[in-house]
Amino acid sequence: MNIRDIAKLAGVTHTTVSKILNNKGSISEETKKKVLAIIKKNNFYPSEAARRTSLGRGGEIAFVSSKYASPFISMVLEGVENSSYGTGKYEKMLSTYSTRGSSEIKDETFMKIASGRLADAVIVLALKPNEDAMKEFKKTGIPVILLESRMKGADSITVDNVSGAYDAVSYLAGSGRKHIAIIRGVTGNEEVGPVPHDREKGYKKAVTDAGLKADNNLLEEVIEYTFEEGREALDNLLARNKKTDSIFCAAGDMCALGVMQRAQELGIKIPQDISIIGFDDIPAASLVKPGLATVKQPVYELGKKAFEMAIDHAENRLLDTVNVVIKPELIIRASAG
Amino acid sequence: MNIRDIAKLAGVTHTTVSKILNNKGSISEETKKKVLAIIKKNNFYPSEAARRTSLGRGGEIAFVSSKYASPFISMVLEGVENSSYGTGKYEKMLSTYSTRGSSEIKDETFMKIASGRLADAVIVLALKPNEDAMKEFKKTGIPVILLESRMKGADSITVDNVSGAYDAVSYLAGSGRKHIAIIRGVTGNEEVGPVPHDREKGYKKAVTDAGLKADNNLLEEVIEYTFEEGREALDNLLARNKKTDSIFCAAGDMCALGVMQRAQELGIKIPQDISIIGFDDIPAASLVKPGLATVKQPVYELGKKAFEMAIDHAENRLLDTVNVVIKPELIIRASAG
């Protein structure tokens, strides 16, 4: 059943039906009503594929991340999703793509979206499209919105990691802590991005401003940001510096929760002996005892803003790139009491 | 840049290029190599839309759920995702759709997928497509795989909720508990599905088999399955029956965590005074103290199996519907000690 079948049933041509379907041109109320009735009766929906071929546009907004299953990612996605419906603009579908952590799949995905003209705008979370893909996006005029990363030629929305870290560490220092440790991800590598580095920068500034001095024995590096690594990190830190009285876990809450669990096993009191602040504000942070203080990423706002920018670009074809920086928020809970 | 431009550059016709792109017909190694080189050099990818129009198929697998941001949903999705790449079949993209809890958006989404021929198979999580949509899916031959729900004419994969509940409650009874309460979702309503009902059924059977008797004062109903509701549920239960010595929270772990937190506030010792078993095994369940015993939903397997069935159907056009039932697993942690 296609547009021509409907036309035949209504005694008009497919052109008329198409116009009605798209609210284009002028159609008499009468035929409009008649055709619409037939469309509804037959439960007819036009072929998305054909419509896209004809329009030369994909009609969807693509969301690309390294995987689906992460509280962080799905929160961002929820922000995108909500604003996509909130604005009443849900004629544009939201399609999600995951690169499964493989750089090969990543390249493939971007090229497919760009060259295959699948989407009208692409929102990318914590990933960098390669050069070829960016060229292609530019050529096809598909706007790219980078979340948590930055490239020239693309819009970006990033979290101010320096300031988030600074606030957290300043709070620890302000409550009298003298030996503030930091646990962070690997730095210096192009692949991992600037996040760990920025957080360390904020940490160092806060430590210095508080009149303390950064000490390499107070630095611990993790790779996967896991709960398990958090447990090990605490052991390592204590082995190197027994005076450690507080920890800023820039590697995220999951890792911080590992630290907490290990501390409790060792009979270390939180926050009396060691106070802890994490990063992200994952749901579990508020469920554990004591509650985990943390730097809350404005994930929801991130997604919301991204969608708005995507729509703006897709519709107005604005060509100037925008770089938005959002400030994260320090949330104090008992672990940093 | 389209298939004809590539052809021109290579000195062949677009037909040849198409054949090469799709590995169809016989092409000399030489021209193949030449054309492929030009394709790569120009970073050419065929238009997905046109290809779909032409083929009359969507070329993607659709995943529809009520929202994205839930640990449960994203775990299922991860299962789907992993097997989609694991089988090396990632030429088929995975597109996700969310209905935002709105039945209107739900209907719209399904009709768009079905009638717009967007997908070659649809995986639906805990949602029921309406009659019209099912008819359309049948007509277009798009297989539907229902997860956690069941309809005639569609494949389904469900969790054996009765047995999961039975195991949990039997464990509580086996450890000497005499007043076992249940917290479950609303039942009897078509919209909410059979899950709460099935879990209560398992609960009742276990209670009876243990020589105890079910008592309405030991039943508490929640609506949203939230942490907050769990807190209230405990208060309500204790108000009605002070002897409550254990709780099976069929309404999920999040709710069970609420119960635990409230219990700790009230100075009730877990598991000594009251032991608790939840349902789902969300990540936080193993992070809290004491660890939350729970019935682990085989979410990952659910997703995996769903994808496999989707592919089987999409490729072999099998028409017999299959109903798979997966048994959940009881995970004992300290809260049920």
Place this chain on the structure above:
DNA sequence: TTGTAGGCGTTATCAT
């Protein structure tokens, strides 16, 4: 092995 011609279901243009 390669090319010609027609079809997929839309939308867009330009008459009528």
Place this chain on the structure above:
DNA sequence: ATGATAACGCCTACAA
């Protein structure tokens, strides 16, 4: 207000 015709970019019998 409506319709005839072409265009979108791809796929694929079938003919060469």
